[in-house]
Amino acid sequence: MAESIQIPTMADMAAKGETPEVLFWVGCAGSYDDRYKNVTKAFVKILNKVGVSFAVLGPEETCTGDPARRAGNEFLFQMQAMANIQVMNGYGVQKIVTACPHCFNTLKNEYPELGGEYEVIHHSTFLQQLINEGKVKLAGGGEFKGKKITYHDSCFLGRANNVYSAPREVLEALDAELVEMKRCKTKGLCCGAGGAQMFKDAEPGKKEVNIERTEEALETGAGTIAVACPFCMTMMSDGVKNKEKESEVKVRDLAELIAEAEGLNG
Amino acid sequence: MTIISQLAFVVILGFFGFLLYKRITRIKKNIQLGRDQQIDDRKGDRLRQMLLVAFGQQKMFKKPLPAFLHLLIYVGFILINIEVLEIILDGLLGTHRVFAPFLGGFYTFLISFFEVLALLVIFSCVVFLIRRNVTKIPRFHKIEMKGWPTLDANLILIIEIVLMKAILTMNATDLVLQDLGNANYAQTGTFLISGMFVDFFDGFSESTLVIMERAAWWFHIVGIFAFAVYVTYSKHLHIFLAFPNTYYSRLEPKGKMNNMQEITNEVKIMLGMNTGEEASPPPEGMKFGAKDVNDLSWKNLMDAYACTECGRCTAECPANITGKKLSPRKIMMDTRDRMEDVGLSLQKGGKGLEDGKSLLGDYISKEELNACTSCNACVEACPVTINPLDIILQMRRYVAMEESAAPQSWNMMFQNVETNFAPWKFAPTDRFNWAQEINEK
Numbered sequence: 001m002a003e004s005i006q007i008p009t010m011a012d013m014a015a016k017g018e019t020p021e022v023l024f025w026v027g028c029a030g031s032y033d034d035r036y037k038n039v040t041k042a043f044v045k046i047l048n049k050v051g052v053s054f055a056v057l058g059p060e061e062t063c064t065g066d067p068a069r070r071a072g073n074e075f076l077f078q079m080q081a082m083a084n085i086q087v088m089n090g091y092g093v094q095k096i097v098t099a100c101p102h103c104f105n106t107l108k109n110e111y112p113e114l115g116g117e118y119e120v121i122h123h124s125t126f127l128q129q130l131i132n133e134g135k136v137k138l139a140g141g142g143e144f145k146g147k148k149i150t151y152h153d154s155c156f157l158g159r160a161n162n163v164y165s166a167p168r169e170v171l172e173a174l175d176a177e178l179v180e181m182k183r184c185k186t187k188g189l190c191c192g193a194g195g196a197q198m199f200k201d202a203e204p205g206k207k208e209v210n211i212e213r214t215e216e217a218l219e220t221g222a223g224t225i226a227v228a229c230p231f232c233m234t235m236m237s238d239g240v241k242n243k244e245k246e247s248e249v250k251v252r253d254l255a256e257l258i259a260e261a262e263g264l265n266g
Numbered sequence: 267m268t269i270i271s272q273l274a275f276v277v278i279l280g281f282f283g284f285l286l287y288k289r290i291t292r293i294k295k296n297i298q299l300g301r302d303q304q305i306d307d308r309k310g311d312r313l314r315q316m317l318l319v320a321f322g323q324q325k326m327f328k329k330p331l332p333a334f335l336h337l338l339i340y341v342g343f344i345l346i347n348i349e350v351l352e353i354i355l356d357g358l359l360g361t362h363r364v365f366a367p368f369l370g371g372f373y374t375f376l377i378s379f380f381e382v383l384a385l386l387v388i389f390s391c392v393v394f395l396i397r398r399n400v401t402k403i404p405r406f407h408k409i410e411m412k413g414w415p416t417l418d419a420n421l422i423l424i425i426e427i428v429l430m431k432a433i434l435t436m437n438a439t440d441l442v443l444q445d446l447g448n449a450n451y452a453q454t455g456t457f458l459i460s461g462m463f464v465d466f467f468d469g470f471s472e473s474t475l476v477i478m479e480r481a482a483w484w485f486h487i488v489g490i491f492a493f494a495v496y497v498t499y500s501k502h503l504h505i506f507l508a509f510p511n512t513y514y515s516r517l518e519p520k521g522k523m524n525n526m527q528e529i530t531n532e533v534k535i536m537l538g539m540n541t542g543e544e545a546s547p548p549p550e551g552m553k554f555g556a557k558d559v560n561d562l563s564w565k566n567l568m569d570a571y572a573c574t575e576c577g578r579c580t581a582e583c584p585a586n587i588t589g590k591k592l593s594p595r596k597i598m599m600d601t602r603d604r605m606e607d608v609g610l611s612l613q614k615g616g617k618g619l620e621d622g623k624s625l626l627g628d629y630i631s632k633e634e635l636n637a638c639t640s641c642n643a644c645v646e647a648c649p650v651t652i653n654p655l656d657i658i659l660q661m662r663r664y665v666a667m668e669e670s671a672a673p674q675s676w677n678m679m680f681q682n683v684e685t686n687f688a689p690w691k692f693a694p695t696d697r698f699n700w701a702q703e704i705n706e707k
Contacts, residue, residue: 004705009698026700028688037700044704058698062687070640070659071676072555072666074526076683078533109522114530155641160521186646187328190584195640199689200675203637206589213584 005048009058010091020055023093025107027100028063029230035237036230039099042259043123049264050135054097060087064106071196078114081106085116099123099255101156101229102194108161122157124167124228124254131173138261144174149257150181150222152213152236153188154229167228170254174261179220189213193231214239218249225251268360275357282491289498293571296609299619300564305514315651316513325649329578332397335390339426342387343505349380349433353487363440366454374455381437381459384430391423391430398423405577408586410596415501415575422502425493432486438463439479446472451479507572508650514565515651520642523659528552555663558624559604562657569652570602579644579654585637592637594644594654600629601657626661635661636673 030040065080108120130136157163164185183189192209217225236251318324326333352365366373437460443451579594580586604625612618638658666672679689
């Protein structure tokens with residue numbers, strides 16, 4: 001890597017009297033999860049290359065409260081939400097981009113009632129916009145050209161917020177062959193981690209949800225399972241490992257695929 | 267003679283009308299057990315949603331074959347009611363086919379058209395009976411369908427077939443009596459479908475035919491009255507409630523959970539923020555989340571009455587697909603059963619909600635609630651925009667906040683969020699470490 005990438009925080013920028021165009025909300029998985037940190041880095045590299053004026057909250061960011069709310073702890077959710085809103089309103093945040101559909105849903109739909117009104121977009125839509133604007137060029141699609149990729153819909157992006165086409169358009173821009181699973185878009189099957197399931201064992205049953213979904217993804221014959229959510233990433237990766245297919249089939253986030261096609265993974 | 271039958275008709279109409287009125291009042295009271303929820307915004311969008319989803323059956327067409335058959339029954343039901351209007355007028359006025367003289371040749375066409383619909387309804391009902399009982403579509407045979415729900419579904423189809431057959435018998439015998447020149451049966455022209463069955467009734471004497479025609483007429487109309495009452499006890503209530511239910515359904519993104527304002531006030535007080543209103547502690551006895559039907563909103567309860575137990579929600583539920591106890595359809599059926607049990611108890615002067623039971627625990631278990639991934643597949647699947655997820659999440663709130671009985675792993679997650687500001691046990695100071703790592707490779 002030629003030069004080191006500097007990641008500005010809102011505090012740094014405020015100290016210089018600047019405001020970024022967009023706040024990149026990293027999320028807990030994006031900050032701590034070893035696998036998903038790679039997505040955070042890939043996305044930042046893209047932002048950096050394109051020259052988007054962005055900043056992160058860094059150590060000031062905390063959980064949006066989504067898992068607490070879905071698990072029934074409304075009190076804890078609102079405490080988190082209020083604290084985050086105070087911080088963001090303090091910096092005069094207008095626009096937020098995030099790679100986590102759960103954060104996206106909460107920030108976009110649930111913060112306004114508590115005083116946090118922002119324009120919130122998911123990184124799949126953001127990437128699609130960069131591609132449409134010609135800022136990400138993807139000349140020829142590089143190594144993904146003609147390769148089979150299947151896209152696993154995140155529930156919190158798809159059904160919850162009707163974002164179905166942006167992630168697919170991003171994949172099509174790679175010149176890849178997009179193959180759909182039998183259950184896709186509005187009928188997409190959950191990875192099994194939503195509604196705070198990520199943070200507990202599944203209830204007794206005859207199968208794990210992520211295995212059911214992974215089997216469906218493998219049936220497409222795609223070498224890459226594209227995801228756009230940290231929980232889906234974990235669940236699908238675990239599923240592929242369980243099926244002992246990790247050498248042939250990779251689970252990748254949209255940002256990673258774009259960064260790779262742009263030669264940014266150095 | 268006609269005056270006696272007119273009187274009998276009035277009595278029968280009044281009797282069933284009374285039963286229906288009592289039942290509608292009961293259902294209304296049951297729905298009003300729910301807490302208040304103001305839904306009076308975006309009237310145009312709501313009307314549009316109702317027209318598309320209920321009247322236009324938009325969401326049914328995700329499965330084209332059953333949608334088409336269902337449409338035939340639906341159109342048949344609505345249009346054949348025009349004939350029922352004539353039958354009721356005849357019954358009250360002592361006339362016979364009161365519309366015929368006014369409509370002339372068009373009457374023949376109209377009745378023929380209804381007969382075609384009747385035939386299509388019979389066809390659809392037969393296919394549906396086969397789908398339910400022979401081809402074994404899994405969603406019709408889940409555990410919550412054992413007993414009454416399956417019988418109810420079959421009864422509805424059989425009753426519809428029998429009622430349609432009564433119309434055809436009534437018309438066919440009428441045609442034969444017209445040919446015989448019976449003075450009470452004025453010429454109407456030959457009807458399309460029943461005209462084909464005339465030969466079948468040719469051998470009978472005129473008096474037998476009159477008895478057959480009258481029997482079919484009475485059977486059909488009394489059958490319809492009785493069916494109307496039956497419907498209110500049955501899953502078939504969706505034929506009416508689909509309309510208000512789609513009108514009052516949420517228009518917001520499915521991912522949004524309703525905010526609990528009572529908690530917002532408390533949190534604001536705790537954080538020393540200005541609440542903008544008199545800061546007062548929550549009223550005595552108020553509980554967070556839902557334990558019983560009266561903690562749910564009236565819309566949640568209307569949802570339960572609008573459910574026709576088709577099971578599309580359960581067929582799409584990731585938890586159910588993988589063998590967990592949760593079935594979104596059962597959530598709706600349990601809510602309705604609880605409402606009916608409470609309503610019946612109140613009607614008898616019993617304890618109602620205070621009977622020592624509650625929706626949570628006695629009807630719906632924590633294991634079911636805990637299996638939900640909040641993926642919204644059930645909400646998306648429902649043809650009449652029922653929201654089982656909303657009920658599940660409200661009950662989870664009760665379990666977590668009132669009983670402190672969330673699963674142990676969730677309690678640990680709560681603790682992590684509280685102390686580390688992340689659902690996992692990582693140090694807050696490490697949150698930004700990735701920014702260093704980005705340049706390491």
